[in-house]
Amino acid sequence: MTSSFRIRPATSRDIVDAAETLGLAFADYPFTRHTVDSRDHRDRVRSLQRLFLTEIGLRCGNVWVSDDLTAVAVWTTPSSAGLDAAFGDIADQVTDLYGDRAEMAARADEATACLRPTDPVWYLATVGVAPASQGRGLGRAVLEPGLKAARDQGYAAYLETSSPSNVTFYERLGFEVVGSVPLPDDGPKVWAMLRT
Known part of the structure; x- marks a missing residue:
């Protein structure tokens, strides 16, 4: 896969704009x-994404962004250290941000647990492109580094999606x-979905 977009690893300076992109x-x-x-749904989503970028992606995983920060991909990997502690550190804040849907979110997590692979994988935790920049190939471009790294290290890539159109998109990238x-x-x- 090749791309004309400049994709780079994220830094702490990117968090605010990257969280805005994911929130949108x-x-x-x-x-x-x-x-x-x-209630305040967009603010809550943006805050959840910011927490995730800061405490999971940058602290424990890998985050790539487009140079203009309109595309963001967050991965955890088989070598991601400290994930349990990181999730524990933000658990109360996440529950607060879920608000009146916290119990539904917990049941949703329980329901999807059976889908997750038991073998080590590169897990695509979140990926997003700002709506105004969609349809230009940025989603594929920001995923390329993680897909390449998973392949080079001999691991499958895994993700979950609740959007039927995303299923088609990921199938074009080799996921099943x-x-x-x-x-x-x-x-x-x-x-x-898994890409082996």
């Missing part, structure tokens, strides 16, 4: 709409659906 990209995403309080589950509480369907 996920504001109306089916899973997010289902699991994040509708390996399972799905409807979320409880009348939630959306979630597909698990």
Whole structure:
């Protein structure tokens, strides 16, 4: 895969703008709409993404961004250290941001746990492109470094999505659906996808 976009590893200076990009990209995403309080929804989603970028992506994983910060991809890897501690550190803040949907979010997480691989994988934790920049190939471009690294290290890449159009997008990148589950509480369907 090649791209004409400049993609680079993220730094702490990128957090605010990268979180804004992810907040915009996920504001109306089916899973997010289902699991994040509708009051101040966009602010909550942006804050969740900022926490995730800071405490999971940059602290424990790998984050790539487009140079203009309109595309962001966050991965955890088999070598990601300290994930349990990092998730523990932000658990209360995440619950607060889920707001009145916190119990639904917990049930959604329980429902999708059965989909996750037991073998080590590169896990695509989140990826997003600012709506105004979509359709130009930025999504594919920002995913390339993680897909290449997973392949070079001999690992599969794994993701979950609740958007049917995303399934088609990821299939074009070599992912295959390996399972799905409807979320409880009348939630959306979630597909698990693997690229070997």
